[in-house]
Amino acid sequence: MHTNEELAELIFPEITETVEDLEKRYPPRDLPDGAEVTRFAPSPTGFLHTGSLFTALIAYKIAKQSNGVYFFRLEDTDQKREISGSGKELVEQLEAFGITQNEGYFGDTEKGNYGPYVQSKRSKIYKICIKDLIKRGLAYPCFCTAKDLDDLRMTQNANRVVPGYYGEYAKCRHLTIDEAYERIVNGMSYVIRFKSRGNHNNYVRVHDEIRGDLNLSENDQDIVILKSDGLPTYHFAHLCDDHFMHTTVITRGEEWISSLPIHVDLFNTMGFELPKYAHLPVIMKNEDGKRRKLSKRKDPEAAVSFFLKEGYPIEGIIKYLMTIANSNFEEWLMKNPKTDINEFQMTFGKMSLDGALFDLPKLKNICKEVLSYYTKDEITEKAEAYAKKYSPELLKMIEFDKDYFKEIMNIEREQEKPRKDYEKYSDIIDHIKFFYNDKYDEMFAAQPLPFNEFIDRGEIKAILEEFHDNLDYSVDKQEWFNSLKELGVKHGFAPNFKTYKKNKEAYKGHVGDVAEMVRITLTTSKRSPDLYSILHILPKEEIDRRFAKTIDIL
RNA sequence: GGCCUCAUGGAGAAGCGGUUUAACUCAUAUCCCUCUCAAGGAUACAUUCGCGGGUCCGAAUCCCGCUGAGGUCACCA
Numbered sequence: 001m002h003t004n005e006e007l008a009e010l011i012f013p014e015i016t017e018t019v020e021d022l023e024k025r026y027p028p029r030d031l032p033d034g035a036e037v038t039r040f041a042p043s044p045t046g047f048l049h050t051g052s053l054f055t056a057l058i059a060y061k062i063a064k065q066s067n068g069v070y071f072f073r074l075e076d077t078d079q080k081r082e083i084s085g086s087g088k089e090l091v092e093q094l095e096a097f098g099i100t101q102n103e104g105y106f107g108d109t110e111k112g113n114y115g116p117y118v119q120s121k122r123s124k125i126y127k128i129c130i131k132d133l134i135k136r137g138l139a140y141p142c143f144c145t146a147k148d149l150d151d152l153r154m155t156q157n158a159n160r161v162v163p164g165y166y167g168e169y170a171k172c173r174h175l176t177i178d179e180a181y182e183r184i185v186n187g188m189s190y191v192i193r194f195k196s197r198g199n200h201n202n203y204v205r206v207h208d209e210i211r212g213d214l215n216l217s218e219n220d221q222d223i224v225i226l227k228s229d230g231l232p233t234y235h236f237a238h239l240c241d242d243h244f245m246h247t248t249v250i251t252r253g254e255e256w257i258s259s260l261p262i263h264v265d266l267f268n269t270m271g272f273e274l275p276k277y278a279h280l281p282v283i284m285k286n287e288d289g290k291r292r293k294l295s296k297r298k299d300p301e302a303a304v305s306f307f308l309k310e311g312y313p314i315e316g317i318i319k320y321l322m323t324i325a326n327s328n329f330e331e332w333l334m335k336n337p338k339t340d341i342n343e344f345q346m347t348f349g350k351m352s353l354d355g356a357l358f359d360l361p362k363l364k365n366i367c368k369e370v371l372s373y374y375t376k377d378e379i380t381e382k383a384e385a386y387a388k389k390y391s392p393e394l395l396k397m398i399e400f401d402k403d404y405f406k407e408i409m410n411i412e413r414e415q416e417k418p419r420k421d422y423e424k425y426s427d428i429i430d431h432i433k434f435f436y437n438d439k440y441d442e443m444f445a446a447q448p449l450p451f452n453e454f455i456d457r458g459e460i461k462a463i464l465e466e467f468h469d470n471l472d473y474s475v476d477k478q479e480w481f482n483s484l485k486e487l488g489v490k491h492g493f494a495p496n497f498k499t500y501k502k503n504k505e506a507y508k509g510h511v512g513d514v515a516e517m518v519r520i521t522l523t524t525s526k527r528s529p530d531l532y533s534i535l536h537i538l539p540k541e542e543i544d545r546r547f548a549k550t551i552d553i554l
Numbered sequence: 555g556g557c558c559u560c561a562u563g564g565a566g567a568a569g570c571g572g573u574u575u576a577a578c579u580c581a582u583a584u585c586c587c588u589c590u591c592a593a594g595g596a597u598a599c600a601u602u603c604g605c606g607g608g609u610c611c612g613a614a615u616c617c618c619g620c621u622g623a624g625g626u627c628a629c630c631a
Contacts, residue, residue, distance in 0.1 A: 041631095042631090043630080043631055045630090045631080075631065077630090077631080078630055078631065080630085081630065081631080142629095146628095146629080149628085149629090157555085160555080160556085161556095162556065162557085162627085163556090163627065164627075191629050211559075211560095214558080214559085215558090216557090216558070217557065217558085221627090223628095224628085224629050226629085227629040228629060229629080231629090233628090233629070233630085233631085234630075234631050235631095237631095238631095253625095254559070254560095254624085254625065255624095255625055255626070255631095256625095256626095256631095257558065257559065257625075257626080258557075258558055258559090258625065258626040258627075259626075259627095260558095279559090281560090282624085282625085284624085286564095286565085290623085291623065291624070292624085293624085293625095323566065323567095323579080323580095324566070327566080327567055327568070328568085330566080330567085330578075330579055330580090331568095331578065331579085333579095334578085334579075352560095352566085352567075353559080353560055353561090354559085354560045354561070354623085354624075355560090355624075356565085356566060356567090357565060357566080358565095359565050359566065359580070359581085361565080361580060361581055362565070362566065362579080362580045362581080363580095364580095365579085365580055365581085366580090368592095372592095372593090412592080412593085417593065417594065418592095418593085419591095419592050419593065420592060420593060421591085421592055421593090422592095431591095431592095481589075484589075485589095496588090496589095497588075497589090510589090511589060512588085512589050512590070513589090514589080515589035515590070516589075516590065518589085519589080519590065519591095525590090525591095526590060526591085527590055527591040527592090528590070528591065529590095529591070529592075530589090530590095530591095531589065531590085532589095
């Protein structure tokens, strides 16, 4: 007759430490009152997902604003799905968004007293806990094969009973210790299951920081806690890791709500204090009138790298995510458009319960706002950083003459109501390329200049010549514009749109038409920022050249 | 299918039993301003809070039922 003790020794002969040893090794953290310990714990299965960034952002904020600790843990227990190198990538992308840690996994290194922070390196810790459970008769080896489990599921479905490995259906649970012992000695493959003492008909009340009290059916499933590869499942890793790392608030997606009873069961039987839980809404996408989770495969915007590549400002993305996270954030943002968002206090109570639809127009609007508030130096610096990584073309423009670029970026910037031209850094090129001679020449050659076809070419030519001959760079904007009006009037154009509208027959057009001629000459386009600014930024010789070139073809 | 969660306009949402004629932001539309654009300003956009009952003098707000959407039922997390 073997005992549970002997069974535990047979399975884990190399494990000599106990749960008490672990408690000593990972003592409670010394933190101020109210400090929360949070974590972001992704699997290294690919690049940073927009939803993951959202989750990480919330965990980070909750810890920061309470003077607590935010750390990064790598959940690499599924070696089949692992994509090598993605763990490091995840850390780096988060860092790009300002979500930095002072403890945890850093890609190449680890820091902190509660490590290791990579689950595959914590194997011993899980085994210590499982050995303890086996000794206490609360976990057992299960020899069922995938086929056994499939068959079980099928008969359960056919009989309309709750599927799963529990109670009478948990075959291996009813094996005697000797039987189990013998099978292991004989080299049979097995997993370790948790022996649940719960009853499906009882309810447990679990508090969720966002949703309030949840009433859930007790767990009675004998879930797998150690896979045959020797690594734990998520549930068991969550139990051990968050307990010994002293996480105070578990922030995770709402898809975990249904496994909450398992976690409660696990924490209770290990005698560990249950952490607080906050089940976050999942970011959705609308497709043909149906809501669904943002999908990494189908939606480019599901990967955070998409936004980075497009050149959306990081600050804008974070602010957008914050508006989804807390309904009162936007109001705060409007009052404090330039304040560091770390000043904003995030609360679980202001979090919505159902998943928000990802709204690109809203993101764009926020990004526009963010970019418009940057000084010329700030936007130049950030645009350069973006260009270095993603846009050689833009980089060339910036490096050609940085001061020149700054002056261009400064058009109607650094004022009360700045221009809002750009939603992302990649928009810059198209808006300003006419400032660069080679681009100008390209555009000049590409299509006929869009001069108003109702105005005689000779007239345009005469006006342009006269405008150019009398160009005075020393006058202020108002005076300059007056002279433009006078020039128009002289040629039969109304001084303003109103006058023209009242009596269209009396005029060939209005100042706008005259300005348009100059604009096309200088930019090849009917649309551009302020003309006066352009005249003062473009080098004088270049202005002369453009006039000559344009007049020449008229 | 069982269980769980959620449900206010095109989107994010405020509201939590009585000055709510349902705040605010984005989007959209129209108008104004204007040298074009980007802005800015003004106005419009839910007779009604998924539907049906009930409680109450009074309900988006409380209760019940239904419906819809999402999640979950793995040796994936």
